[in-house]
Amino acid sequence: MQRHLWSIFFVVMLLLVGGCSRPREAAVPPGAPTPSTAAPGAAVPASESITLTVWDWHAADPSKGVGLWLTNIDREYEKAHPGVKIKHVGQSHTEYYEILKAAFAAASPDKGPDVVMLHQGNRIMDQRPSLRPLTEYVTPDFKRKIVGWDLTSDNFDPNGTPWAVSIAVQGLVWYYNKAVLQEAGLDPAKPPRTWSEFLDACDKVKAVGKAGIAVGEKEGFWADWFVNSAYFQTITSSDKERLLRGDMKFTDPKFTIILERLKELGDRGCFQKGAMSTPLFPDAGEEFMRGKAAFFLGLISDVAHWKEFGEMIGAENLGVMTCPVFQPGPDADKFPTGGAFAYAITRTCQHPQEAFDYIAFVASDEHAATFLSEVGSFPANQTYDRGLIKDPCARQIADWMAAGKTGPHLGDRLPTEVGEAIRRECQRLLSGQTDVTGAAQAIQKAADAARASRSR
Amino acid sequence: MTRTPGGRALLTACLFLAPACLLLVVLRVVPAGSALWHAFTDWDGVQPARAVGLANFAALLRDPVFWTAVRNNLVLVLCVPLWILVSLVLAILIHQEVPGWRFFRAAFFLPSVLSPVIVGTLFTAVLRQDGPVNRMLELVGLGRLTHDWLGNPTTALPTLVLVILWCVFGMGVIVFLAGLAAVPDEIFEAARLDGATGWVYLRHIIVPSLRRVIEFWGVNLVVWSFTSLFAFVYVMTGGGPGYATMLVEYQLYLQAFEFNRMGYACALGSALFLMVFGVVLLQVRLMAGEEE
Numbered sequence: 001m002q003r004h005l006w007s008i009f010f011v012v013m014l015l016l017v018g019g020c021s022r023p024r025e026a027a028v029p030p031g032a033p034t035p036s037t038a039a040p041g042a043a044v045p046a047s048e049s050i051t052l053t054v055w056d057w058h059a060a061d062p063s064k065g066v067g068l069w070l071t072n073i074d075r076e077y078e079k080a081h082p083g084v085k086i087k088h089v090g091q092s093h094t095e096y097y098e099i100l101k102a103a104f105a106a107a108s109p110d111k112g113p114d115v116v117m118l119h120q121g122n123r124i125m126d127q128r129p130s131l132r133p134l135t136e137y138v139t140p141d142f143k144r145k146i147v148g149w150d151l152t153s154d155n156f157d158p159n160g161t162p163w164a165v166s167i168a169v170q171g172l173v174w175y176y177n178k179a180v181l182q183e184a185g186l187d188p189a190k191p192p193r194t195w196s197e198f199l200d201a202c203d204k205v206k207a208v209g210k211a212g213i214a215v216g217e218k219e220g221f222w223a224d225w226f227v228n229s230a231y232f233q234t235i236t237s238s239d240k241e242r243l244l245r246g247d248m249k250f251t252d253p254k255f256t257i258i259l260e261r262l263k264e265l266g267d268r269g270c271f272q273k274g275a276m277s278t279p280l281f282p283d284a285g286e287e288f289m290r291g292k293a294a295f296f297l298g299l300i301s302d303v304a305h306w307k308e309f310g311e312m313i314g315a316e317n318l319g320v321m322t323c324p325v326f327q328p329g330p331d332a333d334k335f336p337t338g339g340a341f342a343y344a345i346t347r348t349c350q351h352p353q354e355a356f357d358y359i360a361f362v363a364s365d366e367h368a369a370t371f372l373s374e375v376g377s378f379p380a381n382q383t384y385d386r387g388l389i390k391d392p393c394a395r396q397i398a399d400w401m402a403a404g405k406t407g408p409h410l411g412d413r414l415p416t417e418v419g420e421a422i423r424r425e426c427q428r429l430l431s432g433q434t435d436v437t438g439a440a441q442a443i444q445k446a447a448d449a450a451r452a453s454r455s456r
Numbered sequence: 457m458t459r460t461p462g463g464r465a466l467l468t469a470c471l472f473l474a475p476a477c478l479l480l481v482v483l484r485v486v487p488a489g490s491a492l493w494h495a496f497t498d499w500d501g502v503q504p505a506r507a508v509g510l511a512n513f514a515a516l517l518r519d520p521v522f523w524t525a526v527r528n529n530l531v532l533v534l535c536v537p538l539w540i541l542v543s544l545v546l547a548i549l550i551h552q553e554v555p556g557w558r559f560f561r562a563a564f565f566l567p568s569v570l571s572p573v574i575v576g577t578l579f580t581a582v583l584r585q586d587g588p589v590n591r592m593l594e595l596v597g598l599g600r601l602t603h604d605w606l607g608n609p610t611t612a613l614p615t616l617v618l619v620i621l622w623c624v625f626g627m628g629v630i631v632f633l634a635g636l637a638a639v640p641d642e643i644f645e646a647a648r649l650d651g652a653t654g655w656v657y658l659r660h661i662i663v664p665s666l667r668r669v670i671e672f673w674g675v676n677l678v679v680w681s682f683t684s685l686f687a688f689v690y691v692m693t694g695g696g697p698g699y700a701t702m703l704v705e706y707q708l709y710l711q712a713f714e715f716n717r718m719g720y721a722c723a724l725g726s727a728l729f730l731m732v733f734g735v736v737l738l739q740v741r742l743m744a745g746e747e748e
Contacts, residue, residue, distance in 0.1 A: 098713040104502050126716055129502050218607070219694055274585020276607025276697050417715050428698030431609050442520075449515070453498075453717070 050351050051085045052358055055100065056117030056341070060090030066168075066302060069375050070362070077361050084354055089113070097123070104130035107348055114349035115358060117341050120151035121412025122419075124164050124344065132345040134162045137356040146363060146380050151412050152342050163344055165359050166380035168371070170340030171300040171406065172229045173397060175309055176319045180294040184208050191321045195261065198324035202270040205294040211272035213265065214293035216284030217430060218277050220423025223262055225297050227422060228410050229323040230258050232331040237407070244413055246451055250444040251437070259429060259436045261326050266430040276431055280304075289313060300378055301340060306393035307376030320393040322405070331407065335400065338409030340380070414447075415454070421446030495722040501712070505719065512723035522724070524699045525707045526731070528613060532681040532703075533735060535617045539677055540670060542621060543628025548662060550629065551636045561633070568626040576691030579619045580606065606693050609700035616701055620688060624680075628673055635669030636662075671743050675736055682732045704728045 054074075058066035067090065074086040091099050103112045104127070116131075118124045124131075143149065148166030149158035178188030184204040192198040202212025215222050234254040235243065242248035243255070250256075265271065272293055278284050285304040288296035289312040298304040310318050325332045343359045345352050361367070368381035373388055378397070386402065389395045400406065411419050425439035434442070495512055499505035516522050546564060550557045567575065582588050583605040590602040605615045647661045663670065686705050689695055695702040695710075704724060712721035 101501055101713060101716070126500075129500075218696070220696065274604045274607060277580075277584065277604050277693075278607075420710070420714065424696065424698050427696050428609075431607070431697040431700075433609050433698050433700070453515075453720075 049083050049085065050354060051087050052114045052349075052351065052355055053087045053089060053112070054115040054117075054343075054358070055089050055091055055103075055113040056343075057091055057093035057096050058117070058341075059088045060092065062088075062090070066375055066377065069367075069371060073362055073367055077358055080361075081354075081357070084358070086358065100127070104346070112348050113346055114351065114355045116344055116346060118164055118344055119412075120148055120164070120166060120338055120340055120342050121156075121409070122414065122416055124152055124342065125154075126416065127344070128163055130347055131163050132347050132349060132352055134165065134345065134356065137353070137360075138162050138165075142360065145365070145383050147382055148338070148340070148342065148380050150408065151338050152344075156413055164342035165344075165363055166340065166342045167363055168301050168340035169337055169378040169380050169401070170302070170409075171335055171337040171378075171397070171401075172225050172297060172409070173300055173335050174229070174321045174323060175288070175296045175298050175306070175393070176321065177288065177291055177294055177313055178317045178319055179313070180205060180210055180291055184210070184294065188319065191319055192324055193321070195324050195326035199264070199268060199270070201294065202265075202268065206269060210291075211287070211293040212270035213272075213295045213297070214284045214287035215271040215275040216278040216280030217271075217275050217427060218279045220427045221280045222275075222284065222297065223426030223430065224411060224419065224423045226262055226265075226323075227258050227426070228336045229297060230261065230326075231255075231410050232334040232336075232407055233323070233325060233327040233329055234258065235410075236331070240408075240410065246447065249440075250447060251440040256436050256440045257327065259426070259439055262426060263429050263436060276427070285309075300337075300394075300397050302375075302377050305376065306391055306397070310391055310393065315391055315393070318393055320396050322400075334405050334407045336409040337401070337406045338412040342380075415450040417450045417453075418443065418447045491722045491725050494719055495726045497719045497722075499719040499722075500716045501718040508719070512720050513727070515720065516723055516727060521699055521702060521707060522704070522727075525702045525704045528700075528702060529682055529704055529731070531613060532617065532620075532685070533678055535621075536674060536677045536681060538617075539621050539624055540628065540674055543625045543673075544632050544662070544666075544670070545658075546625065547629045547632035547636060548658070551633060561629070564629045565626040567623050568630075570623070572623065572685075572687035573691055575619065575623045576688050579622075580692050583615060607697055609697050612693055612697060612700045616688060616692060619692070620685065623688075624677070628677075631673050632666060632669060635666045639665045667743075671740075674743075675739060678735055678739055679732055682728060682735075704731070 056070070059070055061067045062071040070088060074088055078084065078086055100113075100116060106112060107130075116127075118127060143162075146166055147169060149162060150156050152164040152166055153162045154160030176188075176191050181188045181191070181201065184201070184207065186192075186201055186204060192201045205212050217223060231240075234257055239248055239254060243250070243252075248254075272278070272287055275284075278287070281303060285296065285298065285308070287293050288298075289309060291313065296304070296309070298309070300306070306315075306318065306320065322333045322335045343362065345355045345359070349355050363379075363381050365381060365383045368379035368384045369388065371377055371379040372384050372394075376391075376394070378401070386395070386398050389398055411422075414422075421443045425434065425442050428434040428442075429436065429439045494505055496507060496509060497505035498508045498511070546560070550561050550564075554560075584590070585602070585604050585607075589605070593599060593601050603611050605611050643661065643665060647657060652661055683705060685703060686709065689701055689703055689706045690709075693701040695706045705728065708721050708724040708728065711717045711724060
């Protein structure tokens with residue numbers, strides 16, 4: 001009996017100790033040597049088969065859209081590179097960064113991802129300790145073709161150390177339903193341009209029993225988008241730099257006027273009922289697609305965009321405009337771009353050269369064209385032929401981009417905590433829990449705390 | 457040691473306890489100790505932690521969101537008597553075998569086996585502005601009472617409390633039914649013969665008979681209200697509108713996984729532990745004092 005007990009004890013101990021004794025790799029600071037066994041650039045012998053694990057949130061649904069596009073590219077890549085297998089792992093978009101963080105903390109070279117999809121901007125900057133700098137892989141020719149380096153490189157400087165390659169361009173524009181405008185007695189060929197025209201249009205649409213704007217403010221994203229869509233009117237690019245450095249406050253009238261306009265929309269009843277508890281995706285978008293609202297502040301790529309809306313309400317019924325102007329100025333009709341997805345290579349990746357080859361394959365000229373024609377999203381590789389675009393709204397957006405009517409998405413460069421504070425305070429503002437001054441002060445306080453936390 | 461029967465028994469006991477103790481140490485004590493240590497550091501979860509002394513706790517005390525979350529948590533604790541009372545009354549009715557008691561016993565328990573995510577999603581749809589609750593109010597001529605239940609800061613937290621009640625009361629009913637089954641029927645019989653009904657019956661017969669069960673369930677609910685409501689908040693409100701339904705555990709999640717502030721999140725976790733410990737200790741003391 002006693003011998004049996006000892007045997008059981010030792011087996012249990014062995015199992016436990018064996019399970020717990022896996023050495024955990026130390027985190028590597030940015031710029032330090034990586035744990036790779038293969039030197040960057042080293043070719044994989046033809047006899048050796050390698051697997052690149054790619055994590056992203058689009059592959060979760062490989063049957064359509066970006067997921068299908070990526071699946072096809074994976075097949076093409078494997079065909080063109082017989083020694084490389086692509087293992088695409090679709091992760092939940094909602095918990096993506098939590099899962100990624102856990103993988104980075106485990107720092108397992110054989111089980112973790114080699115290539116990861118990230119949102120541009122601070123999401124990339126926050127992950128730098130676990131990413132591999134791409135300086136040695138990005139050639140000048142490659143760099144010229146792709147936009148968005150300012151959102152994937154150190155210090156938001158396009159010439160800084162690059163950490164990821166942008167694949168898509170995302171942006172915020174205002175869509176309108178021409179049929180609803182017509183029903184409200186408005187001219188669909190002349191959408192409102194000034195703020196007063198816009199409020200007037202919302203009133204008229206409301207009078208026919210529909211909502212002016214389809215809003216989903218449950219997560220606070222809609223108000224955040226509004227701030228980003230409107231800030232060009234009052235905040236110049238030098239103001240923006242001062243705001244990011246902390247030299248300009250969020251309590252400055254140039255910022256608070258945006259909150260005032262936001263509150264005005266809420267107070268005037270421009271939103272559909274229940275907007276505060278409506279999720280932006282997909283509910284608010286569906287509200288617009290069902291013709292229950294005249295306007296929708298939407299995206300230019302992936303979802304809630306011209307392709308999705310055009311397919312539902314008819315491309316001929318869909319119009320696109322930039323934010324209604326409450327403060328005329330040289331940049332008033334700009335719209336923000338950024339916040340799309342990019343691919344980066346992890347520090348634990350064993351085959352960084354192959355990983356970069358894969359990323360470059362995804363971002364190639366050929367796939368940029370299919371990204372636009374098949375997915376209906378704007379690629380970061382700007383070599384695509386604008387003549388391919390048939391949809392009137394998409395053509396309008398492409399023309400605006402070609403004419404330089406875009407600017408950076410403010411939120412991409414703000415610390416995550418400040419972005420969260422803007423979303424929460426806008427919710428409080430719209431639900432009557434605070435006023436413009438209180439909201440601006442709270443956002444400033446969050447910005448001060450974030451700065452203090454980062455300087456520690 | 458093993459030569460004596462007592463020593464052998466002790467060794468056997470130790471051997472049987474060792475795996476459980478080891479698991480407890482590895483899965484509970486070490487992570488808790490690690491979290492406590494990291495509460496005094498600036499750590500993003502990946503790079504090495506840097507000791508910052510009490511800075512995280514000082515920041516916590518100055519954080520208005522933390523105090524809002526604490527207030528909301530305390531509101532939930534104040535709702536615990538309501539959650540107990542509803543379960544208790546329903547358990548008594550089932551115990552007295554009111555018509556349909558078998559059906560109700562099963563029906564009441566059903567929500568307890570549903571995942572909070574399912575319950576949250578269900579009620580998010582039911583409570584929408586154009587959802588069934590508001591439609592029903594309109595149908596019965598109470599259209600003025602329709603609300604954006606989860607989007608209005610004054611109704612969001614009370615609505616959340618009611619949804620949690622719906623989810624949890626069934627388990628309470630089962631716990632109290634088990635307690636009632638252990639009480640000799642003669643006590644209830646004697647009380648009825650003496651004419652005890654309603655409040656008197658509840659206050660002087662049921663509550664004293666079930667004191668231990670009520671205490672157990674009360675402590676459970678208090679701990680649960682601090683540590684297990686994340687899924688409801690995550691699915692139904694995201695802590696909003698604004699911070700109207702923000703709870704400490706949800707703030708902890710945001711700090712750890714949204715803002716990469718693991719050190720601060722560990723400080724929040726430590727504060728949460730102290731709060732739960734303090735409230736439960738107070739609760740146990742109060743109940744013990746009442747008993748004496």
